[in-house]
Amino acid sequence: MSKQAIEKLNLKGKVNIEIPEILFSSVEHALRMLVRDLETVLGASPQLVTESDKNAELCIRLALENDDIPKRSEAFGFRFHSDGVIPYMEIIGHDELGLVYGILEFSRIYLGIQPFWFWTDQSIAKQLEINIPCLDYDAPVPKVRYRGWFVNDEVSLIGWKDPYPPTREVWEPVFEALLRSGGNMVIPGTDLPRDGIHYKLASEMGLWVTHHHAEPLGAEMFLRAFPGRNASYQEAPELFERLWAEAIEEQKNMKVLWVLSFRGQGDAPFWYNDPSFDTSEKRGAMISKVIRKQYDMIGSVVKNPVYCVALYGEIAELFKGGYVDLPEDVIKIWADNGYGKMVSRRHNNQNHRVPSLPTSDDRGRDGLYYHVTFHDLQASNHLTMYPGSATFLKQEIEAAFAAGADDYLLINCGNIRPHVYSLDILRELWSAGTIDVKKHLNEFVSGYYASHQDELKELYQSYTEAAIQYGPHADDLAGDEYYHHPARQIIGHWLQGKCKQPDSRLFWAVGEVPFYHQVKNFEDLLAQGIEKWGAWLTRCDEVLAKLDTDDLRRATDHLRFHGALHLSGCEGFYWMCRSFREYHEQRYPQAFVFASESMSFYKKGLDILRDAEHGKWDRFYRADWLTNIESTVNNVDTVRQFLRMHGDSPDFFLWYKEYLMPETEKHIYLENTHRNPLSDSELAVLLKQHFTRSGSINP
Template sequence: MLAQLKLEGIVRIHVAVELTSPLEHALRILKRDLEKVLGAQPEMVQYIESADLVIRLGEEQDHCPQRPEAFCYRFGQHGEVGQVGIIGYDELGIVYAVLEFTRTYLGIQPFWFWMDQSIEPRSKIVIPCHNVDSSEAKVRYRGWFVNDEVCLIGWKEPYPPTREVWEPVFEALLRCGGNMVIPGTDLPRDGIHYKLAAEMGLWVTHHHAEPLGAEMFLRAFPGRQASYQQEPELFERLWQEAIEEQKDMKVLWVLSFRGQGDAPFWMNDPSFDTSEKRGAMIGKVIKRQYDMISSVVPNPECCVALYGEISELYKGGYIDLPADVIKIWADNGYGKMVSRRHNNVNHRVHALPAADDGGKHGVYYHITFHDLQASNHLTMYPGSAGFLRQEIEGAFAARAHEYLLVNSGNIRPHVYSLDIMRELWLTGKINVERHLEQFVSSYYSAYHSELAELYHSYAEAAIAYGKNEDDLAGDEYYHHPARQIIGHWLQGKDGKPDPRLIWAVGEVPFQEQVKGFEERLTSGIQTWSAWLERCNQVLDKLEPGDRRRAIDQLRFHGELHSSGCEGFYWLCRAYDEFAAQRYPQAFVYASESMWSYQRGLATLRESEHGKWERFYQADWLTNIESTVQNVDTLRRWIRMFGDSPDFFLWYKEHLMPETEKYIYLENTHRNPLSDDELARRLKEHFTNSASLSH
């Protein structure tokens, strides 16, 4: 047999298997990647003897691993012509074989699209003729929940998102060895997302608030009481419709019973006022859903999301579940396997199976989150790779490795964390230093150690807003609490604490709440400023492609933290000055706040280059633009305190030359300055007169 197989020019492909929809997608990707690297479109050939690549199912003589989704490469030759068999145990095994082939031999990385990987053209590809067998994944069902995905929604004009948006998402997931997906949250039912996921070979599963993938009750039956106790036939009609619609697809059926809008069901049905009543109803509904599926689908794969109140009721012994369902445990949204914070209540109950809890278990895990408090949505997960390893390996050690669903958000800002999860769900463990070296060298051409240091130290720059190891501020920390402070202040409620802020700064007078944020933000300004300075030094060394990539994947995150940190800090300082009735100074600080937040908005716009045009247009969750508008409203309001009604008084008092104050004529000297111009000139004046501190 030949020692090496050379591919150059037009590669000839023979497909010796029925081309199902997932295999058609895999073949399309293979042909695209070969053309991208070798510069020539591959040729499909009829006879196996004339092919360079043969795509087929495994045969006995191949000794391909005998398990679902396995694949292998087997080399041979016809005369002097070498050939590689791209072989799968089953359909999804062939898909993985193709995608791993383009990664290993063509250099197409899992996140090539999302990282704007530079694909280097080559005249030929040399492949060592060594047989390859795939390893078995640690996790049986592994995938993404494309949740909080508003950037994907706003990226392109059509709604719901089209194939153009979803294909790169599902391809990246398959390249990561994923096999299941929840494609979006509460999207219109006529969208392409579920159909395309199934087309590409993925199992589909459901949001815990949409059990069985059924339509929301109140959307289907507006005006009716959303109570299973009162309307069981209507609920079951929706469930039956969902079962019929999906019975021929690969589905992990989610059994659950939450209220409308992803809230506890007793919010709509207050007669369930004890844990016993609530648990009994949830158990009854789940058993009914299970029986309905089992009557239609042979040997269905079912799971129950132990999320929020369902987890607490289950751990309290109030819910009975069918023995063979996968029990899915969830982190708190910040990566820690404990119960999530509900407003100001944070019990942090351990969220993994007890040693005597039998059956199959899995994990729902957030590397991005949206909670109106301190979560990361636009920015990379603020914790360390070591922390992610600790939590996921700990879950595996607790036998929760049948299923791993990762909240992937809108993909682009979260690539590094998603790649960590890829390694964990495939191998069950990770050496974070080695993985980081491999990750950086896969996407950047030079200065790997400097770039790795930036990825590593990113977590060290994050604001620790609480005493727990996962109490690290994401981008929402600078925006939701800030807008809450503005609302509380402008509504004249600042004489009492804002209860929405107790989770972060305690139940203390409002001025102390504001001061509590200010103190944390002061340290954050220092750490993020230092991190950005190091980042800029590395950027100056990089060639244009790497530089653009590092701006989007590193500096982007630091700038959103830094600008948000500074914006929130100046907002707190504005309140300090306002409370002391130093209104012009408060106006200047509010302007400083707005200018800082505007930097964050500019960062989003600068990242929307090329194919990424409009990508952050639908920033509706962190919503930097809303924060800018809120602070602008605030500074206009502050100007009412002493500069109204003519909006000339502060100029006259602080900026007009003394010689002019007593002789000017109002009919020629009373054109009010704009807010920005007045703020800049007052800032300069107060700084020079030492009545404005930084």
């Protein structure tokens, strides 16, 4: 039978698969995924054989010299043949990752398994048979050579299961999603114990591993290894070099993108530990010296090493100033500001927004470190989806590629689950180099939802329009941390009796104005946010009411969850600001009522987290230590108690007597029979009803 006569390959029941006799560990992982996928779709576990099998419908193998598969790393192709009776398909990889990508792409194209199937609880359709058109296929060359995730601020992954550090059960779905997205490198977590499985498993699954810029070469932190010593390279170079040598020895047989860097302990400039470096010249010279030493140490042990330098924070400023000298074959990694804009990040109130991209005269190789989630104690999105638009992401990444920063793309992916839409946009960009945002959204929604797709697409598109814009720039959009960190700062400033002076920590958000006006500026922005998020959530609920059970759960977790967290945060922060305004006017019972309103809305945020912890996601958000909604609830509760001291103390019966007790009782009750004061919550409910009826508050 000629190739032209082969039209379709039909797979059903127990599929026979011929696999290579010698398997890489990464391919073994990919085959386990394929077996699971086929069993899920066809209802039968496939038969894997290593010897030549004439009945095999699939053959998975490495490319031979005479194959016409592209001869480049990670390449793969599909080829169709017939032994005269039965057609069969070959998945041919140039190397181990080529085989892995080929297997997973087969699963995506023909079985419908999407890259984030695990993280979105994708409903995978059962089929009696799969009809595969017999058309040869070669995978295109990815735009970016090294592309992957930094699993950073990963508290949900840490808190999800009891064992610490996280086990294979946690990490395998992370690395699987990355591989299904075409990624090939990872920083697996932040400052996790060195005896954890994370680096070993990432390597075992075929990924390049790389390092946090605060942990050059993946070495042990100096002060952990040598507690009590001054972390000064100038004083003890041999101790630093011992740690670097140990890291090189430990990783020399792995695929590593070696990060060269020199920062101080705790991800701070090194001169915090060594203040004698008090000029840019001295600092740049030391960084250059250390990087060259690390470069030479690796080069003496590792064959064909790949080097990177993260131009992050002070190193970027020194490099742009001409104070840091780097070897030409080092990939320079440029970072966004944490909010998706390729400019320098905001430091407290300083926001210079210096462009963070290579210039036209830049020599060498360049790449990007980019955030779709961030934690900065100001306005970042951590629990919620990136608030910027797909078009904004497209513009920033495509402009960076045009500037030559396309050798490397590392995405801060956080805890994966809240960020799948943004991560899927970046998947398309690192693969193709460009994206049609409308087409991508069509494919994303149709890949994960079965019905009402146009209305769901509108919700994804309009999500960004509801975000609070707190500053003049397109990336000045509030994430979930905006409702919590500034709120707790205001509470601390207020309760410490500093209301007569502004809180300098808030200048970035509401300006250098008196504290009362700082709080009022937040209040005005939050009122707008309540209106916009309320309207978005109403539209969301109208759409969700039409969905079947599976799509409803998915849309609740991946759309409504985000809007509801924004709205509850907006409302909680707004009423806390209103409470301060009443306090400022010495209307303490009214301030107490508004603080109680604030607390009830913030508590809604905790309910939203708990509702999202169904099934396998049980306790997924229990380690919300960064946005930390529970801490905000406790802070507002402290405000309530503080306010009740203003006129209801010491008996905590005075407001009840003044506002709630019937007039006839006030003059005849016996005090020794009325001594059980109401709780804060009970009193707040009754006072709210009283003040609303009397018109003395306007909620």
